[in-house]
Structure formats: C-alpha cells, structure tokens
Amino acid sequence: xxxxxxxxxxxxxxxxxxxxxxxxxxxxxxxxxxxxxxxxxxxxxxxxxxxxxxxxxxxxxxxxxxxxxxxxxxxxxxxxxxxxxxxxxxxxxxxxxxxxxxxxxxxxxxxxxxxxxxxxxxxxxxxxxxxxxxxxxxxxxxxxxxxxxxxxxxxxxxxxxxxxxxxxxxxxxxxxxxxxxxxxxxxxxxxxxxxxxxxxxxxxxxxxxxxxxxxxxxxxxxxxxxxxxxxxxxxxxxxxxxxxxxxxxxxxxxxxxxxxxxxxxxxxxxxxxxxxxxxxxx
Amino acid sequence: xxxxxxxxxxxxxxxxxxxxxxxxxxxxxxxxxxxxxxxxxxxxxxxxxxxxxxxxxxxxxxxxxxxxxxxxxxxxxxxxxxxxxxxxxxxxxxxxxxxxxxxxxxxxxxxxxxxxxxxxxxxxxxxxxxxxxxxxxxxxxxxxxxxxxxxxxxxxxxxxxxxxxxxxxxxxxxxxxxxxxxxxxxxxxxxxxxxxxxxxxxxxxxxxxxxxxxxxxxxxxxxxxxxxxxxxxxxxxxxxxxxxxxxxxxxxxxxxxxxxxxxxxxxxxxxxxxxxxxxxxxxxxxxxxxxxxxxxxxxxxxxxxxxxxxxxxxxxxxxxxxxxxxxxxxxxxxxxxxxxxxxxxxxxxxxxxxxxxxxxxxxxxxxxxxxxxxxxxxxxxxxxxxxxxxxxxxxxxxxxxxxxxxxxxxxxxxxxxxxxxxxxxxxxxxxxxxxxxxxxxxxxxxxxxxxxxxxxxxxxxxxxxxxxxxxxxxxxxxxxxxxxxxxxxxxxxxxxxxxxxxxxxxxxxxxxxxxxxxxxxxxxxxxxxxxxxxxxxxxxxxxxxxxxxxxxx
Numbered sequence: 147x148x149x150x151x152x153x154x155x156x157x158x159x160x161x162x163x164x165x166x167x168x169x170x171x172x173x174x175x176x177x178x179x180x181x182x183x184x185x186x187x188x189x190x191x192x193x194x195x196x197x198x199x200x201x202x203x204x205x206x207x208x209x210x211x212x213x214x215x216x217x218x219x220x221x222x223x224x225x226x227x228x229x230x231x232x233x234x235x236x237x238x239x240x241x242x243x244x245x246x247x248x249x250x251x252x253x254x255x256x257x258x259x260x261x262x263x264x265x266x267x268x269x270x271x272x273x274x275x276x277x278x279x280x281x282x283x284x285x286x287x288x289x290x291x292x293x294x295x296x297x298x299x300x301x302x303x304x305x306x307x308x309x310x311x312x313x314x315x316x317x318x319x320x321x322x323x324x325x326x327x328x329x330x331x332x333x334x335x336x337x338x339x340x341x342x343x344x345x346x347x348x349x350x351x352x353x354x355x356x357x358x359x360x361x362x363x364x365x366x367x368x369x370x371x372x373x374x375x376x377x378x379x380x381x382x383x384x385x386x387x388x389x390x391x392x393x394x395x396x397x398x399x400x401x402x403x404x405x406x407x408x409x410x411x412x413x414x415x416x417x418x419x420x421x422x423x424x425x426x427x428x
Numbered sequence: 429x430x431x432x433x434x435x436x437x438x439x440x441x442x443x444x445x446x447x448x449x450x451x452x453x454x455x456x457x458x459x460x461x462x463x464x465x466x467x468x469x470x471x472x473x474x475x476x477x478x479x480x481x482x483x484x485x486x487x488x489x490x491x492x493x494x495x496x497x498x499x500x501x502x503x504x505x506x507x508x509x510x511x512x513x514x515x516x517x518x519x520x521x522x523x524x525x526x527x528x529x530x531x532x533x534x535x536x537x538x539x540x541x542x543x544x545x546x547x548x549x550x551x552x553x554x555x556x557x558x559x560x561x562x563x564x565x566x567x568x569x570x571x572x573x574x575x576x577x578x579x580x581x582x583x584x585x586x587x588x589x590x591x592x593x594x595x596x597x598x599x600x601x602x603x604x605x606x607x608x609x610x611x612x613x614x615x616x617x618x619x620x621x622x623x624x625x626x627x628x629x630x631x632x633x634x635x636x637x638x639x640x641x642x643x644x645x646x647x648x649x650x651x652x653x654x655x656x657x658x659x660x661x662x663x664x665x666x667x668x669x670x671x672x673x674x675x676x677x678x679x680x681x682x683x684x685x686x687x688x689x690x691x692x693x694x695x696x697x698x699x700x701x702x703x704x705x706x707x708x709x710x711x712x713x714x715x716x717x718x719x720x721x722x723x724x725x726x727x728x729x730x731x732x733x734x735x736x737x738x739x740x741x742x743x744x745x746x747x748x749x750x751x752x753x754x755x756x757x758x759x760x761x762x763x764x765x766x767x768x769x770x771x772x773x774x775x776x777x778x779x780x781x782x783x784x785x786x787x788x789x790x791x792x793x794x795x796x797x798x799x800x801x802x803x804x805x806x807x808x809x810x811x812x813x814x815x816x817x818x819x820x821x822x823x824x825x826x827x828x829x830x831x832x833x834x835x836x837x838x839x840x841x842x843x844x845x846x847x848x849x850x851x852x853x854x855x856x857x858x859x860x861x862x863x864x865x866x867x868x869x870x871x872x873x874x875x876x877x878x879x880x881x882x883x884x885x886x887x888x889x890x891x892x893x894x895x896x897x898x899x900x901x902x903x904x905x906x907x908x909x910x911x912x913x914x915x916x917x918x919x920x921x922x923x924x925x926x927x928x929x930x931x932x933x934x935x936x937x938x939x940x941x942x943x944x945x946x947x948x949x950x951x952x953x954x955x956x957x958x959x960x961x962x963x964x965x966x967x968x969x970x971x972x973x974x975x976x977x978x979x980x981x
Contacts, residue, residue: 153492160496163477163594164504164566167601170473171565171652172558175606179613179648183623186614191623193641193671195631202631205641207620207670210633220635227749231665237642238548240665242746242774244897246783246875247734248978265745265777266736288739295739347735358742359749365668365756365773371749404675404750410429410437412676413752422634 196423204419209370210235212422219279221387223422224372224380227359228272231367243268243363250288250297250347252314256336266295266347267314272361273354280379285352286361290315290322296350298326299343313340323348355379371415374403388425398424432730435754439722442684442758446691450711453688454695460603461576461596462700473598484589487929490577491922493593494570498537498918501563505533508559509551517625518552519643531906536563538917539571539799541653541660541769541892542909544901548642548663553625556662561649565609568656568689569600571801574921575693578805579700581928582829585936590928604689605656612651612685619681620674621647646671654685657799659769659892667759667772668748676750679759679772686762686770690714690797693804701829705947710807713955717796721789722761728782729757733979737779746774757782760893764789767799769892776871776879776895780979783878783895784971790885791967792959793848799890805924807955811946812841812927814958818944828946830936840927847919848888849966851912855884856970864904870897878974883909888916 150158183191194206204210211234212223219225232239245265255261263271270286274293277284290296294314301309310331312321317333325331326346334340357375377399385392402421405414466474466481474481485493508515509524509532524532528545535542541564545551551560573596580590617623626643633639644662650672653660663669673679691711698707729743730753737743747756756773763770764786775786789796795806812828816838819826826833833841859865859880868883869876879895886893887909894900900909937943945951 153496156492156496157500159477159479159594160493160500161504163473163497163597164500164562166473166476167566167598168558168562171601171606172562175610176557176561176645176648179610179617180623180625180645182614183617183647187617190620191617191647192626193622193624193643194620194674195641198634203634204631204639205670207674208639210635210639211637212633212635213637214635223635235637235639238640239546240548240663240669241546242665242668242777242896244774244776244870244895245736245745246776246871246878246895246897246978247736247743247779248873248875249871250735266739269736269739269745286739286741288735349738354739354741358740358744362740362745362747365746365748365771366663366665366670368665368670369748369750370670373749406429406434407675407677407680410434410441411680412750412755413431413434415749419634426634 196419198423198426203423206417206420207370208235208237208368210419212418222384222425224377224384224418226418227369227372228361228363229367229369230363235368237368240367242365242367250295251345252294254316254334254336259337264295264314266297269361270294273356276356276360280383282355282379284356286354286356287349287352288347289350289352292319296322296348298331298346298348299340300326300346301343303342303344311340311343370417370419372418374399374414374416377416377421384425390428394428395425398428431752431754435726435730435758438680438755439758442680442687445684446687449688450692450695453692454707455699457604457692457696458699460599461696469602470598474594477594479592479594481592481595483592485592486588487590487925490590490593491925494574494921494925495918497593497597498570501537501566502533505536505559505563506530508555509533512552512555515554517554519628521550521552524550527903527906528901531910534910534913535892536560536658536660537567538890538913539567539656539658539767539802540887540890540913540917541658542887542894542913543660543892544906546664547661553645556649557645560660561652564649564652564656564658564660565601565605566597568605568658568800569597571799572600572604572689572693573597573801574924575801575804576696578808578924578928579697581931582831583700583702584932585934587932588929590932605652608688609648609651609655612655612681613647615681616647616650616678619678620670621650621678622671623647642671644671650682651685653770654682654768655688657686657690657766657768659763661770667770668774673772676755679751679755682770682772683759683762686766686768687797689800690766690803693801697804703947706829709947709952710804710811712952714795714797714803714807716952716956717792717959718765721765721785721796722758725761725782725785726754726757728779728785729753733779733781743779743782746777748773760786761789763893764891765794765796765798767794767802767890767892769886771893774896775882775893776897780975784975784979787878787882787885787971787975790889790891791852792963794889794891795959802890809841809844809924810959811955812837813845813962814951814955815944815946816841817958818954824942827937827943830939831931831934832937836930837927840923840930844920844923845962847923848916851888851916852885853970855888855908855912856881858908859884859905862904864902868899868902868905870899874974874977878978881970881974884912887912890917
C-alpha cells in the first residue's frame with residue numbers, strides 16, 4: 147500500500163471514503179428513517195391513501211380529475227384546478243406549464259400547421275368554460291368574449307398605426323374591438339407571420355368573477371386543493387345536481403377546508419377528493 | 429387575516445427562529461470542526477478509509493483530496509445510473525443515457541442538483557437513495573469543509589497546516605447533517621411526505637380514471653436536499669409535489685432547513701477567529717441583502733405585474749393553493765439566495781420582475797446566505813475585496829482579521845470573483861449563438877432569453893433551479909451545463925483553498941489606529957455596496973435583454 151504513488155493512494159482513499167459514507171447516508175439513514183416512519187406514521191408514509199367501499203380510490207394528497215367518460219366535468223362533483231401533469235393529474239409525469247407572464251400570442255391552427263395556445267388564451271378559455279359551467283360571468287381582463295387573449299399586433303412596430311390585427315381570433319371571427327387608434331382591426335389569418343408587429347394586450351373593462359386558482363395550472367400538476375372561493379362558486383351546481391340543500395354542501399366545504407397552519411402559514415384550501423367523497427357518503 | 433399580513437408573519441417567524449438558532453448551532457459547528465477527539469464511529473470510518481485522522485494537510489494536499497473525492501464521486505454516480513437496470517430496486521427504470529448521466533453525476537457532486545430528467549420517470553430507489561442522496565450529504569459536507577478551511581486560514585498564523593479533509597468531510601456528515609436530517613425527515617413524514625421502498629401500484633379514481641402511486645423514500649431525501657442546500661427533488665416537480673411537501677407547515681420547515689446552516693456558519697467563523705463580532709458583521713451583510721431581496725420578490729409577486737398575472741388576478745400560475753403566492757415567493761427567494769435550487773412553485777411563470785430577482789439572487793454568487801459552506805466562503809471573498817477597495821480609497825495596505833491582503837491574496841480573490849460571471853456570460857452567449865442552444869427555449873422573445881440566462885446562471889453558481897420550460901435534456905445542454913457546473917464548483921474551491929494557504933502562512937499584523945474595523949455597520953454597508961455594484965456592473969446588459977425588457981414592455 148505504502149509503495150503506491152501518492153495520487154493513487156489518494157484516489158483509493160477517496161473511493162473507500164465514498165463507499166463508507168454511501169453505506170451510512172445511502173443505506174443506513176434511509177432504512178432507519180423508513181423503519182421509524184413506517185412504525186410511527188404508517189398511513190402517511192405510504193401515501194395517505196383513501197378508500198371508498200373498501201377500495202382505494204386515491205390519495206388525499208394527490209389531486210385527480212373528476213370527469214365523465216367523455217372527459218367532460220362530472221356535474222355532481224367539485225372540479226379540481228387545471229393540471230399540466232400529462233393529460234391532467236398524472237402522477238407519473240408531474241409538471242407545471244412553465245409559461246411566462248407575457249406569453250400572450252397564440253399560433254393559430256391552419257393548413258399544415260398545429261396551433262398553440264398562449265398562456266393568456268388558456269386562462270381566458272378556462273375562465274369562459276368555468277363561467278358557463280357555474281352559470282356566472284367568465285369574463286376577465288385581457289380576454290375576448292369568445293375566450294381568447296385580447297391581443298393586437300400593430301404595424302408598424304414604431305410610429306402611427308396603419309394596420310392592426312387581433313392575432314388570437316382566427317378568421318372569420320369578429321375582432322373584439324372594431325378599431326384601434328382609428329385603424330380597423332382585422333381577424334387573425336392562420337399561417338401569416340405577425341411577429342414584426344408591436345404586441346398590444348387590451349385590458350378591457352371586465353372584472354373577473356371566476357377565482358384565480360380555477361384558471362391556472364398548479365406547480366405540481368397534482369394540486370389536491372382548490373381555494374374556498376372556487377369551492378363556493380361550484381356549490382350551487384353540485385347542490386342542484388345532487389338534489390342537496392345548498393346549506394348542506396356549504397357545510398361540507400367547511401368541514402373539508404384546511405385553514406392556515408398556526409393561523410399564518412399558507413392559504414386556506416379545500417381538499418377536493420375528500421370533499422367529493424364526503425358528498426358521496428351523504 | 430389578510431394574505432399580505434400572513435405572508436409577513438411567515439417570513440418574520442422564519443427570521444426569528446433562525447436568529448434563535450444562530451448561536452447554539454454556530455457554536456456546535458465550532459466544536460465539531462475544532463474538537464480534537466474522534467468518536468467511535470468516526471474512528472471506525474477513518475480506519476476503513478485508511479487515513480491518519482490526526483495528521484494535518486497543507487492547502488495543496490487538502491485541495492487534491494477534495495478533487496479526488498469529487499472525481500471518484502462523479503465516476504461512481506455515473507456508473508450507478510448507467511447500470512441501474514441491472515441493480516436492485518430499479519423500479520423497472522432503463523439505464524440513464526450517457527450525456528444525461530454525466531450531467532446528473534456532475535450536478536449532484538457539485539451540490540448543484542440541476543435536473544435535466546424527471547425523477548419519477550428516470551430513477552429507481554437505489555440510484556435515488558444510494559447515489560443521489562449520498563451526494564446530497566457529502567457535497568454539502570465538502571462545501572462546509574472548504575469554508576472551514578478558509579476560516580482556519582484567517583485564524584492560524586505562520587503555518588501551512590489547514591486541517592484534514594477526510595476528518596472535516598466525515599464530521600460534517602456524521603455530526604451535523606445526519607442528525608438534523610433524521611429529525612427533519614420524520615417531521616416531514618408526520619406532515620404527509622411519503623417514505624417507502626414499495627413498488628408502483630395503481631388505483632381507480634372516483635370517476636373511473638386510473639392513477640399510479642409513485643413510491644419513494646421522499647422524506648429522508650427531502651430533508652437532506654434542503655438542509656444541504658442541494659435541491660434535487662425525487663419527483664420532477666420537486667417541493668411542489670404533495671408527497672415531498674404536503675402542507676403549509678412542511679413548507680415552512682423546508683425553507684427553514686434551507687437557511688439553517690448557511691445563516692449559522694458566520695457564528696462558527698466568529699468563534700474560530702476569536703471575535704464573535706466579526707461573525708455578526710458577516711451575518712448582518714447576508715441578512716441585509718436577504719431582506720432586500722425577499723421584500724422585492726414578494727412585492728413583485730403580490731402585485732402581479734404583467735399581462736397574464738393581471739388577467740388571472742394573482743400570480744397563481746405554477747403555484748399550489750396550500751402555499752399561496754407569498755409563501756411560494758419566500759421559498760423561491762430562499763432557494764436562489766442559497767445554492768439550493770429546490771422549488772415549490774415554478775419560476776418560469778413568475779412575474780418579469782419577480783423572476784429577475786431570482787436570477788439576480790444567483791448572480792450575486794449566492795452569498796445571502798448562500799449554500800452550506802459556499803455562502804460563507806463566497807461572502808468572505810467579498811469581504812476581502814471590500815477591504816481592498818477601502819484600502820485603495822485611503823491609501824493603506826488593506827488587511828482583514830489581522831492578515832494583509834497583498835498582491836497574491838487579491839489576485840486569488842479577483843479570480844474567484846471572475847470565474848462564475850465568465851461561465852454564465854460565455855455559456856449564455858454560446859447557447860444563444862448556436863441553433864442547438866436556442867432550440868431549448870419554450871417561451872419566445874425576452875422570456876426565452878431569460879430561460880437560457882437562468883439556466884447558465886443556475887448551473888455556474890451551482891444552484892440547480894430553472895425556468896423549467898427550457899428543454900435542456902439534449903446533448904448540447906447536458907454537456908455545456910455540466911461543464912459550467914464542474915468549473916463553477918471546483919475553480920472557486922481551489923482558489924479559496926489557495927487563499928487559505930496564503931493567509932495561514934502570514935505573520936499577523938497588529939491592529940493599529942489605521943486599521944479598518946470590520947465589525948461595524950459601516951463595514952457591513954460597504955460589503956453590501958461592493959457586492960451589489962460589482963454584480964450590477966457585470967450583469968446589467970444581460971439582465972436588460974431578458975427580464976428587464978420583458979418587465980418594462
């Protein structure tokens with residue numbers, strides 16, 4: 147051993163150090179943690195699974211979609227937030243949308259070209275859909291009445307406008323405003339390149355009724371919660387579909403709401419799966 | 429209670445508990461690194477490694493130990509990923525592709541934990557716990573060892589002896605990281621984090637769909653991932669995943685773990701140099717930058733600037749309901765002000781100015797309070813540069829803690845400061861200039877540029893978080909970002925150790941009336957100023973092209 151060159155001895159010591167520390171921190175530590183966790187918090191360590199009629203139907207911590215066979219929202223259930231995890235609430239491909247705050251211009255679907263919705267249009271479309279489902283206004287700032295982002299491309303990019311296009315409204319749609327600074331607004335033609343124009347989002351006068359969490363994808367794509375406001379918005383529909391008194395549904399919402407921990411950590415949140423299970427038990 | 433007040437209380441409670449831990453933990457770490465006794469477990473470890481634990485090393489030997497250990501670690505982790513399908517507990521996962529395996533190996537060994545893969549779809553139990561989580565421990569212990577060695581350089585006189593790498597590595601792991609992690613892991617399980625080596629299972633959902641249970645030893649890995657300022661999540665969505673971070677109070681614990689050691693190390697520094705006031709001064713610099721950054725990020729996120737956040741009415745895209753906007757912003761600040769890079773919300777969807785703050789935090793070199801160890805040595809380098817600048821102003825030979833900052837010392841400190849900006853800016857420039865580099869952007873325009881800038885800032889500063897829309901699992905990015913991580917970690921470490929050697933060899937200069945006192949608010953203010961100005965001068969053009977252009981749009 148001592149006759150080996152010093153660099154080789156050093157690397158052998160490094161290898162032995164790594165192996166010893168791997169046993170301690172990579173084998174003993176996780177096994178001890180697992181042993182104690184399984185003994186003390188068995189249910190939680192295994193995923194907080196919840197059952198209905200003796201069969202596992204989910205995890206209290208993992209959100210799920212409450213949709214019928216056609217993929218449409220199931221009327222008698224509270225709906226979760228939009229999800230970017232796979233096709234929605236897929237625990238094997240968790241994800242956020244990762245779209246930025248100025249992602250406002252769509253690529254319109256057309257001949258030989260796939261469309262892409264900007265984050266703004268996704269928000270507008272969700273807001274409109276939730277509004278229709280719950281019988282309230284789905285209008286939002288920066289959204290057109292037909293549920294896409296209210297965004298103009300103005301030409302030339304600098305100077306007096308000579309042309310304006312509502313880029314997210316594919317022809318033959320009627321643009322959400324008729325004129326912009328005296329120029330007639332056109333509808334967007336799929337395939338045409340509008341990137342040279344100046345992007346002008348138009349706020350409009352709408353105020354949103356549908357809450358923010360109802361129109362946004364969560365970080366994990368598995369968010370098990372919705373806000374109290376979004377639950378309250380859905381309560382009349384669920385009560386109607388199930389033939390329950392509204393007050394009863396509201397009580398169940400309260401029973402499945404977690405307040406802020408210690409009064410100041412996080413935000414109040416309603417667990418959708420547990421709320422829906424409570425409804426089914428009713 | 430309104431959300432803003434709750435958010436302020438959340439931050440205030442963190443600051444309070446961190447302040448309470450400053451002295452006891454800092455003093456404990458002082459005893460760990462200066463005590464001469466080895467306990468029975470450690471004696472066994474030294475025997476197995478085959479080193480004399482009572483010998484001392486010169487800086488060059490110490491540095492070669494760090495590099496040898498890291499090189500062996502990269503090879504081991506690479507092999508483990510490539511062979512995972514032949515090993516136990518693989519959960520049926522395929523071998524990891526070579527470029528990705530290289531990137532991931534470098535990423536975890538350098539304490540970066542940049543993740544170009546999706547955990548639940550790529551890594552089995554064995555690679556996670558015996559590969560990645562081991563590096564979470566030891567890369568953190570290496571960072572602390574290097575910081576302690578620099579402090580020894582200030583504390584010791586007329587000697588070449590700077591400690592023993594194997595002892596520092598072992599003690600940091602066994603006496604500091606392991607016990608805190610174990611307690612934290614159990615607390616996280618109590619909140620709902622999973623901890624199981626089971627296999628996948630499926631269930632039928634309430635309305636007839638199918639979902640898969642993704643098993644993992646999540647709590648044990650989550651604890652060290654945050655405590656060691658590593659950041660690599662078991663799952664793709666990291667600490668946003670309810671199995672890693674199930675409740676609003678586990679979120680508090682995770683932020684606390686991230687900040688715990690970095691904020692207590694200045695105390696250890698103060699004890700070792702024999703003047704606790706020096707420790708308070710360094711902690712005050714960290715806390716000042718921290719306070720400014722956390723405030724601005726929270727303000728930007730709560731005011732929800734930008735078209736889409738205004739349309740939504742709150743910056744809720746990419747956030748979990750149980751955390752809300754303010755607590756998510758606090759997590760994001762903590763993770764980028766340290767070298768952690770774990771996320772409980774998705775930075776790509778932050779407001780332009782909120783996202784700019786997160787990039788800015790990393791560009792500062794992650795010194796407020798920075799990664800475990802890396803934060804302290806980064807801050808001490810800035811203190812050295814500050815006394816040099818101050819010395820130039822008054823025309824005196826600069827000195828810090830009784831050590832002269834001569835030509836050799838200032839050269840080492842300057843090279844340290846230049847290393848990461850060079851990597852960030854050249855890396856970003858090369859990526860933007862090549863089609864393979866540009867192809868990774870998800871968003872277009874300034875935001876797309878921000879994604880690339882964020883990636884190279886994150887890799888070079890060993891952070892590991894991302895504007896995660898960027899598609900970096902390509903040969904180009906796996907290789908270039910891997911190089912940035914490796915150089916961004918080991919160049920500074922070698923320079924820091926060289927500086928330690930040069931300081932320890934000096935005869936101390938007695939303090940005189942001309943000595944700049946380095947424990948007063950004046951000095952704290954100067955270090956903050958130097959830090960911010962140096963970084964602003966270096967990075968303003970790049971920031972102007974990305975987040976500033978987007979925010980002022």
